[in-house]
Amino acid sequence: MRNSHSRRRTWRGAALAVLLVTGTLTAVAPQAQGADARTETPVASTHPADGVAESVVRVKVPLPQSFGARPEACDWLSYLRYRAADGPSRSVDADRILVAQPGILEGAGAFDSVARNTVARAAAQGQHIEFWALDRRSNCLEDHTGIESGDEHTAVDYYYRGREVDGRGFAGFVGNDRLGWLAKLGVEQTVRDEYDLLTAELPDQGLRSRKVLCGGHSLGGVITGYFAAADFDGDPATTADAGENQCAGYFALDTTVSTSLADLSGSIPDDTDLPDVGLGYAAVQAGLDSGLLSRSLSAPVLLNPETMTLLAIAGVGALQDPDTESDLPSYLPSDVDIEATNRFLFSKDTATFLTGSPAVKDFRLTGDAVLGALLDDDSVPLAFLQSSVGFFDGGPITDKNFPAANGSSQPSQLFGVEYKAIPAQPHGPLYTWRDYDRVGAADDPGYRSADGTPFTDASKEVTDIRELARSLAEQPLDFTEQYFPTRLVTDLELAGSPQVKRLLVHPEGLTARPTLTVLAGDGLLAGRIPADLHPVVAAGYQHLDVLTAAPVQNDGRPEPVSTGLAAFARTPQ
Numbered sequence: 001m002r003n004s005h006s007r008r009r010t011w012r013g014a015a016l017a018v019l020l021v022t023g024t025l026t027a028v029a030p031q032a033q034g035a036d037a038r039t040e041t042p043v044a045s046t047h048p049a050d051g052v053a054e055s056v057v058r059v060k061v062p063l064p065q066s067f068g069a070r071p072e073a074c075d076w077l078s079y080l081r082y083r084a085a086d087g088p089s090r091s092v093d094a095d096r097i098l099v100a101q102p103g104i105l106e107g108a109g110a111f112d113s114v115a116r117n118t119v120a121r122a123a124a125q126g127q128h129i130e131f132w133a134l135d136r137r138s139n140c141l142e143d144h145t146g147i148e149s150g151d152e153h154t155a156v157d158y159y160y161r162g163r164e165v166d167g168r169g170f171a172g173f174v175g176n177d178r179l180g181w182l183a184k185l186g187v188e189q190t191v192r193d194e195y196d197l198l199t200a201e202l203p204d205q206g207l208r209s210r211k212v213l214c215g216g217h218s219l220g221g222v223i224t225g226y227f228a229a230a231d232f233d234g235d236p237a238t239t240a241d242a243g244e245n246q247c248a249g250y251f252a253l254d255t256t257v258s259t260s261l262a263d264l265s266g267s268i269p270d271d272t273d274l275p276d277v278g279l280g281y282a283a284v285q286a287g288l289d290s291g292l293l294s295r296s297l298s299a300p301v302l303l304n305p306e307t308m309t310l311l312a313i314a315g316v317g318a319l320q321d322p323d324t325e326s327d328l329p330s331y332l333p334s335d336v337d338i339e340a341t342n343r344f345l346f347s348k349d350t351a352t353f354l355t356g357s358p359a360v361k362d363f364r365l366t367g368d369a370v371l372g373a374l375l376d377d378d379s380v381p382l383a384f385l386q387s388s389v390g391f392f393d394g395g396p397i398t399d400k401n402f403p404a405a406n407g408s409s410q411p412s413q414l415f416g417v418e419y420k421a422i423p424a425q426p427h428g429p430l431y432t433w434r435d436y437d438r439v440g441a442a443d444d445p446g447y448r449s450a451d452g453t454p455f456t457d458a459s460k461e462v463t464d465i466r467e468l469a470r471s472l473a474e475q476p477l478d479f480t481e482q483y484f485p486t487r488l489v490t491d492l493e494l495a496g497s498p499q500v501k502r503l504l505v506h507p508e509g510l511t512a513r514p515t516l517t518v519l520a521g522d523g524l525l526a527g528r529i530p531a532d533l534h535p536v537v538a539a540g541y542q543h544l545d546v547l548t549a550a551p552v553q554n555d556g557r558p559e560p561v562s563t564g565l566a567a568f569a570r571t572p573q
Contacts, residue, residue: 036060038200043080045474046319047467050551051123052116053085056476061196063137063181063189070181074140077197080108080133080477082115087128091201095122096129096569097211098251101194101227103218104384105303105484108135109475110217110547113467114253117551117562122569129569135477137193138182138296138485141174142478146309150473152317152328159309160333173305174483179295183288186487188503191227191243198246205240213569214247215516217547218384218524221255222492228512229259231505244509248573251516251565253546254523256533259504261492275490281497284490296483301344302382305482306337311374312479315472318371318465325430326370329361345380346373347402348422362426368433368465369394373422375468377542378455383416383524387544389465390436391456395429397421397447406449416542417522421447421455436461437554460522460540462559464550471548516568518561520546536564 037060045054062075081091088094098118100111111133122129145165146158157163158170194214202208216224228250230243239245250257275284275293287293298304310332317328332338339356346360347353365373369392373379377386381403399406400420407419423431434444440458447455472479491500517533519525520541529535538546538560549559 040081043474043476045470047112047116047470047474050116050120051085052119053083054112054116055081057081057201059197059200061193061200067181067184071140074137074181076140077137077193078108078135078139078477079197080111080115080135080475082119082131082133084119084123084128087123091130092204092207093128094130094211095127096213096248097132097202098129098213098215098565098569099132099134099194099198100251100253101134101190101216101220101223102136102481103216103220103255104489105297105308105481106218106220107139107475107478107481108133109471109477109479110544112471112475112479112547113463113549113551114547114562114565117549117559118565118569120551121558121562121566125566125570127566127570129566133477134194134197136190136481136485138185138483139478139481141179141483143170144476144478146170147312147316147473150316150320152313152320152326153331155313155316156328156331156333159306159313160335176291176294176296179483180289180291182295182483182485183285183291183487185485186491187223187226187500188491190223190488191230191503192232194223194227195230195232195241195243195246205245208246210248210573212247213249213251213573214243215251215253215257216255217253218255218543219261219488219492221252221257222259222261224250224252225257225259225510226503228257228509229504229507230509236505239506242506242509244506244512247513249514249516249568251518251568253518253561254520254525254541254543256517256530257510257515259492259495259510261489261495275486281494281499284494285487288487288490293486295486297486297489300337300340302341302385304337306335307341308480308482310338310341312472314367314371314374315469315479317367318469319367319473321367322466322469323366323368323432325364326367328367328370329359329363329365344403346422347400348398348424349401353402358426363423364428364430365423366430366432368435368469369431371469371472372433372465375544377416377418377460377522378421381415381420383414384543386416386418386542387463387468387548388436388456388461388540388542389463389468389548390434390439390461391447392421392423392431393434393445394432396424397455398424399450407451407453417526418460419449419453419455421449433465435465436463436550440554458554462538462541462545462549462553467550468548514568514571514573516564518546518564536560 043054115131146155227243232241400422517535521539523543
């Protein structure tokens with residue numbers, strides 16, 4: 001039976017005293033402005049007790065007037081703050097503070113597991129640290145009302161059928177004509193936002209340089225590189241404001257701290273509406289300003305606000321009814337984007353994709369199996385979206401040879417390294433989901449590809465599907481990002497232009513501090529790790545697993561990413 005309920009929206013709360021910050025990359029230091037410019041509210045979660053307290057923090061940092069009209073919510077910066085429940089309540093009293101930038105199409109909620117695991121690991125070793133998961137400013141455009149209902153039917157009705165929740169109706173997904181201000185949200189403003197947030201929350205520059213570790217996941221490593229090389233007061237001769245002097249060290253999660261996108265090939269699918277940067281910086285910017293070019297990154301299949309919302313709804317369903325049959329595939333409206341996405345993600349071959357038969361709604365799937373089909377590395381054919389959360393169970397399985405055939409010379413940076421699988425029998429058995437820690441158990445059928453290759457084994461499954469569902473469905477700041485600024489990618493692809501090169505005022509900053517690099521063994525850099533990097537490699541991990549992996553792995557050992565981060569936080573910098 002469905003358990004329809006509304007979770008408490010505890011992240012909406014009363015104002016607390018703070019600093020108000022303003023400015024652009026050449027502005028003077030921000031000044032305190034009043035008691036209504038910061039809120040911090042506890043986050044309620046069904047996560048098992050781990051001794052970690054979570055809150056959502058919002059700080060008012062208005063954009064420059066040159067950005068033009070935007071929603072009032074977009075003049076605030078947000079982050080998820082994780083700390084030891086029995087540790088200091090004030091951030092300034094923490095032993096260390098890890099500050100993480102999200103990757104492409106990623107929100108602060110994606111860091112939930114790694115943040116909790118890292119804080120808990122450090123606390124067990126006698127150190128009280130904090131983990132701040134930053135949310136990009138553009139996430140102000142998202143409406144979480146349907147997800148917050150805690151019911152997948154209610155969420156679908158809210159976002160796709162115009163039905164109200166608690167008297168509120170969905171205003172619709174935001175079109176390009178209403179995203180004028182997003183055309184200016186590039187590298188410069190993104191690193192300025194991080195600086196303004198740090199100086200507001202931790203006004204003492206000396207404390208920041210001793211306690212703050214700056215880093216990120218995927219694109220977040222590149223943003224950290226630009227932050228490290230930035231100058232924030234317009235005077236290169238004064239260095240207290242330099243990015244490197246806000247950090248005691250850097251960390252990179254399946255990325256590198258650099259100013260190049262070269263290490264992230266595969267993180268941006270080829271079918272996005274990214275402009276041709278061969279036009280040059282001025283022409284691209286003119287196209288974004290005029291609206292001739294899309295101001296947010298999107299693609300017809302999955303990578304657009306309408307379909308990205310489905311991931312969170314699937315998370316709601318997996319929490320609500322994990323082990324019983326889900327009707328989500330058939331309950332979704334008939335829509336061109338949703339249909340194209342379902343076909344792309346759930347077709348065993350090209351013929352199935354072209355005909356649409358059998359469709360995903362022709363299979364009986366539990367809530368967990370629906371979520372696993374959308375995000376597991378043995379199912380989803382997009383490397384940057386993959387995590388290792390277990391495998392299908394309950395019925396016959398066959399090879400998924402679309403969009404690339406298993407065993408072919410497929411580009412691993414785009415599709416991933418694992419063979420893909422799909423349920424084989426429509427209108428048949430109820431397909432369930434075998435969680436990461438049950439793969440390889442005595443009752444595991446050990447599914448194999450047609451060529452005899454095992455689809456997976458225990459060493460390659462690292463993420464708990466229930467924790468992944470919580471990160472998608474329970475966080476006040478999204479796991480995914482619906483309106484990723486196109487300008488942020490075009491800036492990086494035009495890194496050689498004078499307009500972007502000028503941001504690297506202190507290039508020595510990239511190597512001025514100790515750096516921890518943790519790579520996914522089967523992630524975006526699989527098989528091409530730079531020889532001089534000397535990273536920690538998490539074997540069997542996919543790109544998202546460095547954020548989502550369970551605290552205890554199948555071999556009984558502690559999770560290596562959070563273990564490495566906690567150790568790095570203990571090391572004198």
